[in-house]
Amino acid sequence: MTKRYFSFFLFYLFTFSILMQVSCSERQGAKPSDADSTVIDTTVLRVAVMPTLSCLPVYYAEQTGLADSLGLEMEVLHFQAQMDIDTAIIYGHADVAFTDLIRVERLSKEVTLTPFASCDEPLSLISLKTKRVKRVNQMKEQMIAISRLSATDYWCDRVLDSTRTNRDDIYRPQINDVQLRAEMLRQGLIDAAMMSEPYATWMTMLGHKRLFQSKGKQPRLYAWAACSSSTQQQKKVFRKLLNEAVERMGKEVEATLFRDILKQEYRLPPALVDTLDLPIPVPPADILQSDITEAEKWLEGRGEKVKK
Helix, strand or coil, rough: CCCHHHHHHHHHHHHHHHHHHHHHHHHHEEECCCCCCCCCCCCCCEEHHHHHHCCCHHHHHHCCCCCHHHCCCCEEEEEECCHHHHHHHHHCCCCCEEEEEHHHHHHHCCCCCCEEEECCCCEEEEECCCCCCHHHHHHHCCCEEECCCHHHHHHHHHHHHCCCCCCCCCEECCCCCCHHHHHHHHHHHHHHHEEEEEEHHHHCCCCEEEEEEEECCCCCEEEEEECCCCCHHHHHHHHHHHHHHHHHHHCCHHHHHHHHHHHCCCCCCCCHHHHCCCCCCCEEECCCCHHHHHHHHHHHHCCCCCCC
């Protein structure tokens, strides 16, 4: 067995074992208990989130009761991966969801889904510290973990193309769970990963190398998207909630709660959280047509049909 195939064997073995360990907690977060009932309370806005920087305001609002103070009845559905959020959207379990414009385009073939707020969600390419890699073009025949046909996949293409690295020379295993992706890099079972915050910063604090960051670059692919089950008023109040949560989180008095959320919801080590200098998320912006067009163009380049 070659070294590369042995690495793949360990990779899949570890993935299976970790998934078995976290399956109970995953199901608990992924199954909105009332979503399978025949009666759904249409006055409650069900919001699907995952542990990323842009979702921090929603976790904050959930713990502080901010939605109630704004007159918004909100139920937060906790997931670990975009694919699980996709499932919640398709089966009508969520009204508003954190996603990206590429996923929106693909899901729009099955459900009515409209992006209504753009997120400034940076992604980083983090390389394993034990690899002698200082540049992306040194990663031939190595593994970069991504989530297929998503913003992570898009930015991986962009990074490879910008460094004139042949896409076929890179193996891209699909690791949808963002926490599992970080754990596998920490354990040295993948060579690199496209990672969101705060996990990218966590990995750099452990000595792993940041080879690329999408912060400040266009397009902005991540977004809040709404299903047809949500109302215009709910979306309006939800954006107000995000803005107010961001403003409150920037105050020093909220630092303890902010860090508690990172420990509880993001499962970051307490010792790390106490020293982590993570930027506060910025308020969402309006969706740009140029960003939608870029997502559609990239999908077409991957041979995917785009709904016009």
